[in-house]
Amino acid sequence: xxxxxxxxxxxxxxxxxxxxxxxxxxxxxxxxxxxxxxxxxxxxxxxxxxxxxxxxxxxxxxxxxxxxxxxxxxxxxxxxxxxxxxxxxxxxxxxxxxxxxxxxxxxxxxxxxx
Numbered sequence: 150x151x152x153x154x155x156x157x158x159x160x161x162x163x164x165x166x167x168x169x170x171x172x173x174x175x176x177x178x179x180x181x182x183x184x185x186x187x188x189x190x191x192x193x194x195x196x197x198x199x200x201x202x203x204x205x206x207x208x209x210x211x212x213x214x215x216x217x218x219x220x221x222x223x224x225x226x227x228x229x230x231x232x233x234x235x236x237x238x239x240x241x242x243x244x245x246x247x248x249x250x251x252x253x254x255x256x257x258x259x260x261x262x263x
Contacts, residue, residue, distance in 0.1 A: 187253065194248060197245075198241065198245030206235055209234050209235060213231040
């Protein structure tokens with residue numbers, strides 16, 4: 150068994166073990182747990198998308214600088230493709246932000262304090 154698979158299975162087991170008490174709760178407590186879970190899922194979505202977007206943007210800028218340094222005559226084309234790629238990457242991060250906001254707003258609308 151590979152090291153990554155062992156780590157993934159241990160993490161899955163830990164999450165399953167931590168979420169087991171939620172199944173024994175009554176409906177009101179379960180609803181509050183669902184609300185908290187939606188906050189965690191929303192935070193995880195935006196965190197992962199921002200981290201992936203930042204990594205991809207850094208890699209794109211690094212590759213563009215390397216390409217321009219190797220071929221200065223192609224700088225305008227490389228610069229255009231770099232800006233276009235950065236716009237697409239940032240658009241994906243903004244879509245993730247919108248999805249997160251939708252998840253949180255839907256759960257906030259369903260959450261009843263009583």
